[in-house]
Amino acid sequence: MDIISLITGSPLLPRILISVIVIAVSYYLGIVLSNYVMRLRLKAPPEVIHNISRALRVSILVLGFLIVLSILGIELSGLLVAVGFTGIVIGLATQQVLSQFFSGISLLLEGRVRVGDSVRVGDDWGVIESIGLMSTQIRLWSGEVLTIPNNDLMSSKIYNFSRSIARRVDISVPISYTSNISKALEVIRSLLDSKELVLAEPQPVLIVDSLGDSAIIIKVLFWVPSQEFWTVRREIIREVKEALEAVGIEIPYPQRVVWLKGSGSR
Secondary structure, eight states, X not given: OOHHHHHHTSOHHHHHHHHXXXXXXXXXXXXXXXXXXXXXXXXXXXXXXXXXXXHHHHHHXXXXXXXXXXXXXXXXXXXXXXXXXXXXXXXXXXXXXXXXXXXXXXXXXXXXXXXXXXXXETTEEEEEEEEOSSEEEEEETTSOEEEEEHHHHHTSOEEESSSSSEEEEEXXXXXXXXXOHHHHHHHHHHHHHHOTTSOSSSOOEEEEXXXXXXXXXXXXXXXXXXXXXXHHHHHHHHHHHHHHHHTTOOOOOOOOOOOOOOOOOO
């Protein structure tokens, strides 16, 4: 006779006490093993380790409940049959939830994003703050926390700026039609060459891009370390304006010439 059969043959009160002990032990064991996994130096992203730890804790607790059902004399096979019919209905209702769950697993395994990555999803820019099994949270540059269901995130285009070593900066610089284009190009290139964070390879590119309504547009393309993108971009825009003004090259205001047709006398 096994231990479960011996226990189920005893009076109800002792079985209830044993069930409480089993639940308590399962809960405590889940916490201990979960903390142990968290302390292991696994070669995996922190969010993956966290979700494995949480899944292990829940699994042990579920196992404890199954043991308790056996101790209390509840026939699991009959219970599963009874639950099976409602499970179909519940399964249809929870289809979206399961989709989010498996999308979260796929997101973690693929490693498309990690906590701390700078990303753009659609029109939203920010930093990945947490990746769960159901949703991902992004702290936007404006400060709000955006929660995106993993299913939506998996089906979206994710621009991850933290994975690339360098990132290109694109700046449009307008100069007046009376300005010397060659001089403007020389000034901008000299400024870029003097900046340590502007990469020499690939080389900066300066293009006379278009003739606008009130200005000649110079397109400035250069590469910087990804983590310095916004800082360098701000500095270059300010210093380009100051450098051009210092040599007398005008950055004009938008202008429009209006011709008025005079009315004829009768």
